[in-house]
Amino acid sequence: MDRNDHAAIQAVLAGDKDAYGALVVRHSHTLFRVAFRITGNEADAEDVVQEAFLRGYRKLDGFESRANFSTWIYRIAVHCALDRVKHRRADEANLVGRVSESTDPEQDQVQVADQAAGPEQLLLSSEIGSMQLAALHSLTPTERTAFVLRHMEDRTTAEIGAALGIEPNAAKQAVFRAVQKMRRRLAPLRVAT
């Protein structure tokens, strides 16, 4: 465990609340990245980061000193992001019957960083990004999170299982299903290119 993290936690538990600020500053960017990848939404990702640090603070007295704070708070953030996606899906399901056909689909698009230079490549890239995003949205929250952690965050199956609170084999199966669904959804893209 990082000695700085350990010292900060001891200080917080001794009554120095501001010591937690150092932990927040140190790990905010990592949490924002994974939260954005899971939620696919910048505003949601920022909310997730705040919620994760709030939950972490409240559970800090039960934190195992031998554990790694960055891993611990990372798992909390994954949980928060997964909860956010699940709630959003439920909300979207409720809205389906009420939303008219005139809804602008661009409002649902997620910002995808793009390094492409030319306008044609920019257009193509945004189209690919939208399809990938749609493919990600077609996954269940657990499959989506497992895929993000495996494919984008380079986490092992064991780490994914621990983060999602499921057995490693179940995490592996979630990744399999996610990859298969993604490939099926993105197959038309391969033909086009």
Added chain:
Amino acid sequence: MKHLTEEEMIVEVYGEGEDTAAVERHLESCKECAQAFAELKRDLADVNRMEAPARDEAYGQRVWASIAPLLPVYTREKRRWWAAGWSTSGWLKGLGYAAACALLVACAFYAGRVWEQRKQPAVARVEPKPPQARQPIVVVVLDDHLDRSERFLVQLKHADVDSAQMVSPLRDEARSLLAANRVCRKNLAQKDDPELATALDHLDNLLAEAANEPGGLNAESIARLQDEMNADGLLFEVRVLRSRIADRKAAGANPAKGGTI
């Protein structure tokens, strides 16, 4: 080797295969699997890693500023004992708590032994018998009294008023029974047996009249007493009570069955 499954290929792509060397050998010898594996790698490589929008250096400070007002200050009391953890003072406190617990357990054990030893004589003490043991005596006396009373009432019922030899003993017996009847009434006054109390009252009235008849018993007084006896059904009542008392005597002779009067 059989063809690789998609799952095996996915595991291999992400570098978590258990036997990578065997898979590589198979891919070299099996064009079909090699092509499928290449397509899988290409498809996954095409999936955007979805880089998050950049956050400036002050992002962490902004997050902290937004949540800091919501956080309470930890106090030492709030910390759990196992979270006291790794600091030296934490270890000392832990040892202190352990020693206190051990002392408490030892004191409780010693106190339990002492208490048990003091308690033993009380457990072995013979409990005094309940007052029930006296009851058979009362029952026997009462049974004798009712027996005598029944015989008196039978004699009174069939009394020959013309025979002085028969009338005179009746008066004496009535006096004797009257005294005994009062003793029985007094002894049984606290017992909850209204039938017995009523019968003894009736008997008392009849015996009192027979014992204290001015000028002694004669045909008229005997006839009156017979009427009273018949009106109250006193002879029948005494017989019923005798039967009950006999049952209680039998129960009193066997305490295990329990018997009260």
